[in-house]
């Protein structure tokens with residue numbers, strides 16, 4: 001089975017504060033690196049629930065489920081989180097929810113999935129290939145302005161205009177159906193040399209768009225708050241600044257709470273929100289980054305649901 005090295009594993013477990021009899025939800029099973037470590041800390045009464053929208057991740061979760069009575073998994077996106085928690089009878093009763101965002105190594109490294117540009121493959125990029133539109137289909141129909149917006153907003157690509165125009169020009173000759181062709185078009189459109197492969201930001205942007213990753217994250221965070229028990233912990237690991245900004249703003253918004261109505265005789269106070277932020281941003285150690293280069297951009301944030 002293809003492997004994924006879990007990122008910020010010790011830190012995530014510590015922040016979740018796994019109790020032997022606790023109930024936890026891992027929203028991003030992947031290959032179960034975090035999930036297995038949580039299970040190892042659970043006693044016979046403890047339970048772990050897991051989601052992943054990717055069918056191969058779900059197949060790995062099903063294998064674990066067959067061997068582990070304290071574990072239940074479903075193939076589903078974050079936006080279905082609360083409905084699964086209700087079906088499992090744990091809505092409002094979870095002691096911890098973990099989100100380890102982005103893609104796994106098996107997804108990135110398998111050229112058939114179309115996430116990477118290092119090996120050629122079909123331009124797909126869907127975490128769930130049975131749902132939504134592939135990257136190739138989206139690129140074939142997207143308008144120039146929308147393409148520029150996606151490259152700029154989701155890839156933070158400084159050459160968004162040049163790259164988008166090159167894509168639109170090239171797709172008029174032949175459909176852009178492979179990762180290799182897209183990477184070559186981007187490399188040809190970007191001037192000079194850069195530290196990363198010139199297509200890195202474009203691939204990130206299109207992946208975020210195709211999987212509706214930011215909408216999923218916003219929805220997942222709101223639903224995670226609903227399914228946590230009072231005192232339960234939300235732990236989120238993100239891998240780029242756009243995701244981290246969404247997480248940070250969500251935590252702040254729910255930590256601050258609502259301002260009281262103007263007419264009330266309270267000066268400058270806000271009611272406490274539903275979350276308490278725990279600590280600051282957690283980054284991987286130099287040692288972890290050296291051992292696992294994919295950890296380099298990881299950032300972990302934690303909050304606790306107020307009682």
Ligand SMILES: C[S@@+](CC[C@H](N)C(=O)[O-])C[C@H]1O[C@@H](n2cnc3c(N)ncnc32)[C@H](O)[C@@H]1O
Pocket residue numbers: 004005006007027028029030031032033034035051052053054057076077078079100101102103104105127213216217
């Ligand atoms: C970084 S990997 C998780 C790795 C996992 N923690 C491990 O140790 O093996 C992220 C996983 O989350 C899944 N995922 C990402 N966004 C999702 C979403 N909106 N809904 C459900 N699963 C999602 C991906 O399919 C991928 O398998």
